[in-house]
Amino acid sequence: MRLTAGPGTMSSGSANFLLVPIPEFPLPDSAPARTVKIAVLGASNVGKTALIVRFLTKRFIGDYEANTGALYSRKVTLDVEEVSLQVQDTPCVALQDNPEGLYCQEQINRSIYWADGYVLVFSITDHSSYRTIQPLYQHVRRIHPSGNIPVILVGNKSDLLRARQVSADEGETLAASLGGVYFEVSARENHEGVHAAFLHLCQEVVRALGGGNGEKRRGGLHLARPKSPNMQELKRRFRQVLSSKVKSATTI
Numbered sequence: 582m583r584l585t586a587g588p589g590t591m592s593s594g595s596a597n598f599l600l601v602p603i604p605e606f607p608l609p610d611s612a613p614a615r616t617v618k619i620a621v622l623g624a625s626n627v628g629k630t631a632l633i634v635r636f637l638t639k640r641f642i643g644d645y646e647a648n649t650g651a652l653y654s655r656k657v658t659l660d661v662e663e664v665s666l667q668v669q670d671t672p673c674v675a676l677q678d679n680p681e682g683l684y685c686q687e688q689i690n691r692s693i694y695w696a697d698g699y700v701l702v703f704s705i706t707d708h709s710s711y712r713t714i715q716p717l718y719q720h721v722r723r724i725h726p727s728g729n730i731p732v733i734l735v736g737n738k739s740d741l742l743r744a745r746q747v748s749a750d751e752g753e754t755l756a757a758s759l760g761g762v763y764f765e766v767s768a769r770e771n772h773e774g775v776h777a778a779f780l781h782l783c784q785e786v787v788r789a790l791g792g793g794n795g796e797k798r799r800g801g802l803h804l805a806r807p808k809s810p811n812m813q814e815l816k817r818r819f820r821q822v823l824s825s826k827v828k829s830a831t832t833i
C-alpha cells in the first residue's frame with residue numbers, strides 16, 4: 582500500500598502501523614457465531630478503500646494504491662449481539678458499451694456471490710460514478726436473482742461541495758429504487774456518517790439472514806470466499822509502506 586500523510590492524519594513514523602490490514606481471527610472458535618459478509622463496490626477513485634479504512638480505524642489516510650481486493654475482519658456489536666464482520670474491498674467497476682453496460686472483473690463477481698450485503702459507492706463529484714450504480718446493482722441481481730439483497734448507497738466526498746455533480750435528491754431517488762437507504766458521507770472528514778452507514782447495512786444483513794448462524798440464505802452453487810491476503814503478503818506490503826517515502830499531502 583502506498584500512502585500519503587494528510588493533514589490531521591499521520592505525521593509520525595509510528596502512526597504507519599495504522600496501515601497494517603486488520604488481521605482475520607486467528608482461531609475459528611474465537612469468532613462470534615454469526616458472520617456478516619459485506620462487499621464494497623463502485624467505480625474507480627470513489628473512495629471505497631478510504632471508507633473501509635475510515636470505518637475500521639476511524640482514520641482517513643490520504644492516498645492508497647489501486648485496490649488489490651483485501652478482505653478485512655472485525656468483531657462488531659449490533660444491539661447486544663456480537664458478530665464477525667468481514668469487509669471485502671474490491672477493484673473498481675467501469676461503465677462499458679456492452680449489453681450489461683458494465684465491466685466487472687471475475688474477482689468482483691466472486692465477491693458479489695460471496696457477500697451477504699453490498700455497499701454501492703459513488704462520488705458526489707463524479708456523475709459517471711453515479712451512473713455506474715444502476716448497472717452494478719442489476720449485475721448483483723443477476724448473481725442473486727432471488728431474494729432480498731441488503732444494500733446501501735453511499736455518496737462519498739461530501740466535503741467537496743463545490744465540486745458536486747450529483748445532488749442529494751438524485752442519491753435518495755436512486756437508493757429508493759434499489760430498495761436501500763442513501764448515506765451521503767465524507768470518508769475524509771467524518772467518521773460518524775461512515776460508521777452509521779456500515780452499521781445500518783450490518784443490521785440489514787442480520788435481518789435478511791434471519792435466525793440462522795450466518796449460513797447462506799441461498800442454496801445451489803457454492804463459490805469459495807474471495808482470497809484474503811496471507812500473512813506473508815501482508816508483511817511484504819507493510820514493508821513496502823515503511824520503505825516508501827511519505828509524500829506530502831494532496832491539497833483538495
Ligand SMILES: Nc1nc2c(ncn2[C@@H]2O[C@H](COP(=O)(O)OP(=O)(O)OP(=O)(O)O)[C@@H](O)[C@H]2O)c(=O)[nH]1
Pocket residue numbers: 623624625626627628629630631632642643644645646647648671672673737738739740741766767768769770833
Ligand atoms: N476529498 C475527499 N477525498 C476522498 C474521500 N474519500 C476518498 N478520497 C480520495 O479519493 C481518492 C481515491 O480513494 P480510494 O479510497 O483509493 O478510492 P477507491 O474507490 O478505492 O479507488 P480504486 O482503487 O480506483 O477502486 C484518494 O485520493 C482519496 O484520498 C473523501 O471523502 N473526500
